[in-house]
Structures are given as C-alpha cells and as structure tokens.
C-alpha cells in the first residue's frame with residue numbers, strides 16, 4: 001500500500017490495516033461465507049477484500065467512496081469475475097437490499113466519521129443481515145456495548161442491544177494502521193435478534209433516549225418535560241419514581257417508558 005504513495009484522506013477516515021494477522025482474525029469472526037452474500041464498506045486497497053474472497057463467498061459487494069481507490073481493484077475484479085463487484089458510492093446513501101439478496105453478512109473496517117450514522121441506518125433494517133463484523137473507534141464500540149450505570153451507556157447502547165446480541169471481540173493499537181490514528185480501535189460482532197428483546201416503537205424509543213441522555217445528569221422527572229406534557233402519569237405507568245437518572249434504566253425500563261409516553 002505504501003508503494004502507491006497516495007496521500008491518505010483524513011476526511012474519508014482512511015486508516016489502512018497493516019497486519020495480515022489482524023485481517024485474518026476479523027474475517028474469521030464472520031464465520032463461513034460460502035452461502036452468503038457479503039458487503040464490505042470502504043475496501044480501500046483491498047486488504048480485507050482479498051481475505052473475504054479467500055473464504056469463497058457466494059458474492060462480495062464492496063462500496064468505496066474514493067474513486068482513486070476503486071481503481072486499485074481491477075486485478076481482484078479480474079481474478080474473481082462474477083463473484084466480486086465494487087461500486088463507487090457513499091455507503092450512507094446505498095440501499096443494500098436493492099443490490100444484494102439475503103442472506104447477507106457485513107464485514108468492514110468502518111471510516112470513523114460515518115461509522116455511527118451507518119450503524120444506525122443498518123439498525124433500522126437489521127433483520128436484513130445475518131451478522132455484521134465491524135471495526136469502530138474503541139470509544140464508539142464501548143458506547144454500543146455499554147451496560148446501564150456506566151459512563152458510555154446511552155441511546156446507541158439501548159437501541160443496539162434491544163435489537164442485537166453484540167460482543168466486543170478485541171482492541172487494536174494505533175500502530176497497526178497506516179497512517180496511525182490517534183485512538184485505539186475495536187472489533188465487534190453483531191448478531192441481529194429474530195425479534196427485538198422487548199416490543200416497542202423504535203421511533204418513540206429513539207426520541208425518548210436521545211432526549212433524556214442529552215441531559216444525563218438530570219433526574220427523569222425533569223428531563224422528560226422536554227418531550228411530554230404529562231410527566232407524572234408517564235412515570236407512574238412506567239413504574240418509575242422520577243428520581244432516576246437515564247443511565248440507571250435498563251433497556252426493558254426504557255421500552256416500558258416509551259410504551260407509556262405521549263410525546264408532545
């Protein structure tokens with residue numbers, strides 16, 4: 001990769017993995033790919049792409065925004081005709097189900113600047129995916145996997161864990177990338193649940209958790225005022241006193257609250 005001497009673009013979150021061992025560990029986490037269509041976001045120079053193709057998936061679709069990197073995939077395209085396709089696009093705007101059929105697995109070292117937005121987009125349609133093996137900045141992985149009563153617990157943790165089984169697999173040091181990022185990275189595996197852990201309207205839950213975590217030091221009786229005009233009935237029906245702070249609520253309690261709230 002270094003021999004191409006292209007200047008990595010910070011604006012596109014370009015930090016390329018150098019270690020073959022780490023590439024192998026990541027792809028192995030996705031399990032067998034034989035009968036699966038695979039999507040890779042941001043293939044870059046194709047380090048993960050090559051390893052994914054070595055697993056002989058049914059089909060691999062890569063989505064890369066940087067046209068100068070798309071050009072580097074000619075050889076892979078020739079070697080894997082009919083099995084591999086790369087499109088130049090912004091992954092945030094792609095409608096996956098129009099491009100590949102189920103069953104689908106996602107494997108990606110995500111560009112850090114769009115990683116949360118992309119993950120939220122997938123959560124909205126999570127049943128489309130069999131599993132996702134994803135690298136995030138460590139801080140984001142910690143927010144996704146955080147438990148109640150921890151500083152990282154928030155809207156992203158509630159939504160992710162309501163819909164999926166998620167495991168933090170391993171951390172990666174900055175020295176394993178070119179150029180070196182300032183922070184550690186983490187790989188997580190995401191297994192969508194057949195149905196959410198608790199029945200709830202996702203839009204209401206999202207608005208509720210965003211509103212209360214935006215004021216995470218405040219007690220619920222105060223922070224709920226911004227989204228409902230009937231705080232006391234809402235709290236009573238959700239079996240809460242109102243003294244609680246959002247980080248102490250379990251996912252089940254958030255769902256009960258969402259099911260009982262009448263939004264302004």
Ligand SMILES: C[S@@+](CC[C@H](N)C(=O)[O-])C[C@H]1O[C@@H](n2cnc3c(N)ncnc32)[C@H](O)[C@@H]1O
Pocket residue numbers: 012013014015016017041042043044045046047048063064065066069089090091092109110111112114
């Ligand atoms: C962290 S690098 C990963 C590169 C390579 N897969 C690796 O692991 O070495 C992120 C990649 O995503 C691409 N990218 C950035 N923003 C994107 C977007 N909105 N849609 C698709 N690809 C994007 C970058 O150009 C870059 O190739």
